[in-house]
Amino acid sequence: MSKEMAAAxxxxxxxxxxxxxxHRLDQQAAHRDFTWPKPDIFNWALDYFDExxxxxxxxxxxxxxxxxxxxxxYTYRHLSERSNQVANWLLGQGVRAxxxxxxxxxxxxxxxxxxxAAVKLGAVITPTATALSEGDLVDRLEQGEIAHVVCSVAETAKFEALRGHWTRICVGYMDGxxxxxxxxxxxxxxxxxxxxxxxxxxxxxxxSGTTSRPKLVTHTQRSYPVGHLSTMYWLGVRPGDIHLxxxxxxWGKHAYSSVFGPWNAEATVLVVNQERFDPGRLLDEVVRCGVDTLCAPPTVWRMLVQADLSAWKVDLSEVLAAGEPLNPEVVDRVRDAWGLTVRDGFGQTETTLIIGNGPGQEVVPGSMGRPMPGFDIVLADPDTDELSDTGQICVDMTQGPxxxxxGYADSPDRTRELTRRGRxxxxxxxxxxSTGHITYIGRIDDVFKASDYRISPFELESVLIEHEYVAEAAVVPSPDPLRLSVAKAYVTLAEGVPPDADTARAILAHARARLSPYKRVRRLEFAELPKTVSGKIRRVQLRTAESERGAVTDGTRNPREFWEEDLPGLKG
Structure with a gap:
């Protein structure tokens, strides 16, 4: 395999x-002229980053x-050399392509x-959030067929009781x-x-999908490093920029916007670590560090606008949000303070950024934008697969984006189902x-976002019904003024159990002990669950009731409804 082919x-x-x-400021021209690079010989870390x-x-x-x-x-040269060292060392510890x-x-x-180092080696990275519980790790180690674990000293305790033939690598020093x-x-x-x-x-x-066991999304040496050219374009980041x-x-968004997107542009990735999020301190660093482009989830933007944004004289060129629709009033407040429009974008764990409002484009209120360069997007009726002005967002695969x-490593049948007929x-x-702008409506299934994380109701319900007080449970999103939505459980109690605060506290405490923090059930209401004739729970009816009620800001509760705030010892 010649150096000439790699260089090409x-x-x-x-x-x-x-x-x-x-074409940074001309999304239409970028979409028209761009074609995906598909070299047969190309390792992003060896052939591009090192160059x-x-x-x-x-x-x-x-x-x-x-x-x-x-x-x-850390300079590009430093990370190039250190990743070489890490790759050599991992190879010596038995890590193979x-x-x-x-x-x-x-x-x-x-x-x-x-x-x-993993890109250079040809190894497969399984990014894992530090917020995961031991129970989550058991499933992931087994389902992911993990061969090696890399974690910090603080996280090693989570693995002490876990068994498996995997190499234990600690960023620090720990016996064993x-x-x-x-x-x-x-x-x-x-x-x-x-x-x-x-x-x-x-x-x-x-x-997470519609079942309790998450799906395994596989990205390749091409689909992520090269595919994130679309993310780079949406971010509007340029060579030499500082991107926060x-x-x-x-989570996928971290690789989107803290690794491949900005580094494709030869920019600087800035990280501001905070044990407890402080909007004022983040904005102080935006000013001090001279940040050019800022991307944050809607939850963070909703917290930022609670401060007087005009008090910070930022030198930003681009501000962005992704993960869920951003409230129009938040966009207005940022524009009023800084003269900048927060641009939306849409992507998934399964994709890179596929739809967005590109830099310099007129933003239609409520719209998440138009197809990114390299992607042809169609909307199809979920039942008939016929093209429509309103329908399921589909990527046209005929041109090979x-x-x-x-695909899903653990579910080839699911992969075939989602990619049939070239979409x-x-x-x-x-x-x-009529202008081509696409506006997000919602998920087809019951999966929803809470505090920027995707939540599977089935997963939470499975934990709830393990409690002796619970006969049945249904989890739906409940509107929240800060997080957009939080997980709320409708619970039918076992016979003889009183629907009072002590019962609610016991059930929520049980769920809190079994679930990772980002999956927290924050509200609970005792009720008989609505069902179809065949006996299936009608979650759509519960979701509709919550949506019509809207975000509660005056402290009112439904009968037999309890929030974390109502129960001492649970909040936080």
Whole structure:
């Protein structure tokens, strides 16, 4: 495999990237002229990132600001060399191409080093949030067929009681674990014994669906590094920019906007770590660090606008939100304070950014934008598959877009179902107007977002009904002024159990002990569940009731309804 072929692949990638940068403010032209680069020989970390490190060795690639005010900057050259060392060291510990590595790290430099090293090795990264419980980890280790685990000292306790034939690697020093710092003694040059192909797996994401066990989304050496050219375009980030993304590691949005998107543009990734989110401090750092582009989930934007934004003299060129629709009043308040419009974008764990309001484009209120360069989007009736102005968001696969998953590793039948007739079906419903702008409506199934995380009702219900007081349960989203929605459980009690505050406290405490924090059931109402003639629970009826009621801000409750705030000891 010649260096000339690898260099040609990198040149093809850069040419496509440069075309998008040249059409940065003209989304229509970018969509018309862009074609996906599809080199047969191309390793993003070896052939592109390392080449950037040679051309711009002293440019800051990663800037981490800690909660105590300390900070560290890492250049492209430093991360290129350190990832070589980590790749060499992992190889010495038995990590091979195709091995699955669970990476459970916070926003720390080792996360980025390990990611680059895995790309170079051809290993498969399974990003894992530190908020996950031991129960979550048991399923993921088994279902993901994990061969190696990389985590911090603080997270090692979660693995103590877990069994399996996987290598334990600690970013620090812990008895019984390999010590990641030993990688600092490895060689600075890396020559892969096996060069991964473009269709070889690179990332394996767990994503909750309509069942209790998450699906395993497989992205390849091409679909994520190359596919995130669309994300780079949506972000509007340029070479040398400082890009701040507010996102927790372990979720797809982190790779979107804290790794591949900005680094495709040769920009600086800025991280502001906070143990407890402080809007004022984040804005202080935006000003001090000279941030050019800021991307945050709607929950963060709703917290930011509670402050007087005009008090911060920002020098931002782009502000963005993704994960769920952003309230129009929040967009208005940001525009009034800074003269900038928060731009929406739409993507999934299964894709890169596929729909968005590009930089410099007129934003239609409520619309999440138009198709990104490289993607042709159709709306199809969920039942008939016929094209429609309102329907399921589908990616036309006939032209071979790059930024779509290879499939679900554990469910080929599900993959075939979602990609039949040359379309990838997102499971989301939207409408399109005469100008081509697409407006999000909602999910087809019962999965919903709470505090920016996707929640599967079945998963929460399965935990609730384990409690002796609970006969049946149905979980639906309940409108919330800060988080957009929170998980609310409608519960039918076992015979003889009183529907009072003590019962509510016991059930919610049980759920809290069994579920990760981001899956928290925050509201509970005792009721007989509505059902179809065949005996199925009509969640749609419950969802409609919650939606029509709207976000409660005056403290009112339905009869027999309890919130965390009502029950001492549960809030927080």
């Amino acid at each position: 692949g990198a040149a093809e990638f850069r040419a496509a990237r440069d075309l998008l940068l040249s 950037v490190a040679e051309r711009r060795p002293d440019r800051t690639a990663l800037w981490i600001v800690e909660d105590d005010g300390s900070e560290a900057k 195709g091995d699955r590595i669970m990476v459970m790290l916070g926003n720390q430099v080792e996360l980025w080093e390990t990611t680059l 674990w390999l010590s990641y710092p030993d990688s600092e003694h490895a060689g600075l040059e890396f020559h892969p014994p096996h060069r991964a192909g473009p269709d070889d797996p690179l990332l394996l994401y767990f994503t 993304n507010v996102s927790a590691p372990g 790059v930024g779509v998953m290879k 990838y079906r997102t499971g989301d419903i939207a409408s399109r107007d």
